[in-house]
Amino acid sequence: MDSMTLILFGATGDLAKRKIFPALFNLFVEQKLPRRLSVIGLGRKPYADSEFQAHVELAVRTFSRRSPEDRLILDEFLRSFRYAALNVTNKEGYRELLALVQAREQELGISEQNRMFYLSVAPEFFGVIAENIKQSGLGSGRGWKRLIIEKPFGHDLESARALNDQLSRAFDEDEIYRIDHYLGKPMVQNLDTLVSANPFLKALWNNRFIANVQITASETVGVEERAAYYDGAGAIRDMFQNHMLQLLMMTAMPTASQDTTGNIRRRKSQLLKLLRPISKENAANHVIRGQYEAGTIQDQAVAAYREEPGVDPASTTDTFVAARLWIDDPAWEGVPFYIRTGKRMKEKSTRIVVEFKNPLREASGNAGRESVPNLLIVQINPDEKMSLQLNGKNPLSGRMESVHMDFAMPTHQMPEAYELLLSDAMRGDATFFAKWEEVELAWLWIQPVLDAFEENLLPLHRYPAGSYGPDAASVLLEEQGFHWWLDDASREKELLEVDIG
Ligand SMILES: NC(=O)C1=CN([C@@H]2O[C@H](COP(=O)(O)OP(=O)(O)OC[C@H]3O[C@@H](n4cnc5c(N)ncnc54)[C@H](OP(=O)(O)O)[C@@H]3O)[C@@H](O)[C@H]2O)C=CC1
Ligand SMILES: O=C1O[C@H](COP(=O)(O)O)[C@@H](O)[C@H](O)[C@H]1O
Numbered sequence: 001m002d003s004m005t006l007i008l009f010g011a012t013g014d015l016a017k018r019k020i021f022p023a024l025f026n027l028f029v030e031q032k033l034p035r036r037l038s039v040i041g042l043g044r045k046p047y048a049d050s051e052f053q054a055h056v057e058l059a060v061r062t063f064s065r066r067s068p069e070d071r072l073i074l075d076e077f078l079r080s081f082r083y084a085a086l087n088v089t090n091k092e093g094y095r096e097l098l099a100l101v102q103a104r105e106q107e108l109g110i111s112e113q114n115r116m117f118y119l120s121v122a123p124e125f126f127g128v129i130a131e132n133i134k135q136s137g138l139g140s141g142r143g144w145k146r147l148i149i150e151k152p153f154g155h156d157l158e159s160a161r162a163l164n165d166q167l168s169r170a171f172d173e174d175e176i177y178r179i180d181h182y183l184g185k186p187m188v189q190n191l192d193t194l195v196s197a198n199p200f201l202k203a204l205w206n207n208r209f210i211a212n213v214q215i216t217a218s219e220t221v222g223v224e225e226r227a228a229y230y231d232g233a234g235a236i237r238d239m240f241q242n243h244m245l246q247l248l249m250m251t252a253m254p255t256a257s258q259d260t261t262g263n264i265r266r267r268k269s270q271l272l273k274l275l276r277p278i279s280k281e282n283a284a285n286h287v288i289r290g291q292y293e294a295g296t297i298q299d300q301a302v303a304a305y306r307e308e309p310g311v312d313p314a315s316t317t318d319t320f321v322a323a324r325l326w327i328d329d330p331a332w333e334g335v336p337f338y339i340r341t342g343k344r345m346k347e348k349s350t351r352i353v354v355e356f357k358n359p360l361r362e363a364s365g366n367a368g369r370e371s372v373p374n375l376l377i378v379q380i381n382p383d384e385k386m387s388l389q390l391n392g393k394n395p396l397s398g399r400m401e402s403v404h405m406d407f408a409m410p411t412h413q414m415p416e417a418y419e420l421l422l423s424d425a426m427r428g429d430a431t432f433f434a435k436w437e438e439v440e441l442a443w444l445w446i447q448p449v450l451d452a453f454e455e456n457l458l459p460l461h462r463y464p465a466g467s468y469g470p471d472a473a474s475v476l477l478e479e480q481g482f483h484w485w486l487d488d489a490s491r492e493k494e495l496l497e498v499d500i501g
Helices: 014-029 049-063 071-078 091-107 123-136 157-168 186-196 199-204 227-252 264-273 359-368 417-427 436-454 472-478 489-496
Strands: 003-009 036-043 081-085 115-119 145-149 176-178 210-218 287-293 295-297 300-302 320-325 337-342 349-356 375-381 385-393 400-408 460-464
Touching: 003 014, 003 091, 014 049, 014 071, 014 417, 036 091, 049 071, 049 081, 081 091, 091 123, 115 123, 123 145, 123 157, 157 436, 176 436, 186 199, 186 227, 186 375, 186 385, 186 417, 210 227, 227 264, 227 287, 227 320, 227 337, 227 349, 227 436, 264 436, 287 337, 287 436, 287 472, 320 472, 337 472
Parallel strands: 003 036, 003 115, 036 081, 115 145, 145 176, 210 337, 287 460
Antiparallel strands: 210 349, 287 320, 295 300, 320 337, 349 375, 375 385, 385 400
């Protein structure tokens, strides 16, 4: 693609500053942007073009993984940027915007009129912006048009459907790119290849060999400055409905050769359809919700959720959710998938742990105690690495111990999720964007759980900040004889090292 106009709603906001401008700059340096690029930033603040360019420069200097040392390169990048103040509800303003877009297209010799609309604004504006894009003619250029939207995509099943209906009046499904930034993480994008392209893993990727799968996204941060949004959303909407279910889909979807097209999005939807529903009445048996109390994280005392600025002091919002899921597919029958996510936990870690069956141990009970289960650990955040836990014998002590084969992705100059996603969207590759079918299926699955939360059918477990969440989340696994791996590495080492000399 030779040329494009990027029309960025919310260009004065936090996401644009921290993620979008740095990603664009990195792509520019790597020559992955169209040769002729026009960026029109929009917000309500009254910026002159030069002020906006200074704002972009500061964002790049502060947040980019590449240092913009070469002034000439930075200036060339900034020259693409223009700004217009536009209140998104002001219909007339869109005609002026169209005139600006066209003027820039002419100035830059952009004849294709490819237009990318990025809505980095609150979701209540998505509908009105899409409608105004259509009414004003902005979406009727000679080239393609695409819409990038950010989460949250709806608040529940009904609102998500209403939002999708609104968007569908202005954009076709294949023109809508719904960002789930977890799908932009390099290690998540690697999962399909990891399983499909390695015969030894592919052969083992089923219930004959896998005992359980554990997916964790723990965070040390609290609600930060986002109480207004978070207190109405909770971990279930903020993380579980989107990121966590995406990680589940990416892990358990059928592998590529079973599906000749190799279409990841279709395979993910296929998997979601097989996810065993959890009824509202039964939610308490499979889902744990929690909220953090005051505690200590990395030697710093932190406040309870209910004491955070902007949070209702009587809030019952979940800051932690764990669940046990089953997939009604012959390949996964009997394999529990445990998922958990929480704020103010002991460590920042996003990972997938696949625990393999241990026939030695199963056959010989305690006698086979010395062998440990094989684990495949896919660490997504903060480092990106894979690790295989195997059994080995320490030649010095003669003791059997778990050994780890590690492969760490080079952290140096690793592309950010937003770089990969923006670049894909510009090329029209929607593989790592959520399509409507999977978003709807995710809401459908989660709606009874939301209802159970709403009706207080589950206890709200308190957990101290700086812990691994409520103990009840461990009970979910203990019921099948498992435990969360890697929560307490030192305890595990002790358990696993057995003297066999
Ligand atoms: N920040 C983040 O890390 C993440 C954000 N998101 C999502 O991205 C979107 C943007 O978030 P974020 O940047 O944090 O939000 P901010 O509140 O920082 O920015 C909001 C932007 O919207 C603009 N805006 C607000 N009201 C209007 C209006 N009536 N007309 C025109 N522009 C308006 C603001 O412009 P102005 O200030 O000039 O009025 C500003 O540029 C949201 O949907 C959020 O949920 C998703 C994941 C992470
Ligand atoms: O979307 C969100 O994700 C972040 C966690 O993202 P990560 O890339 O740091 O793992 C989370 O803090 C935030 O609440 C949520 O909205």
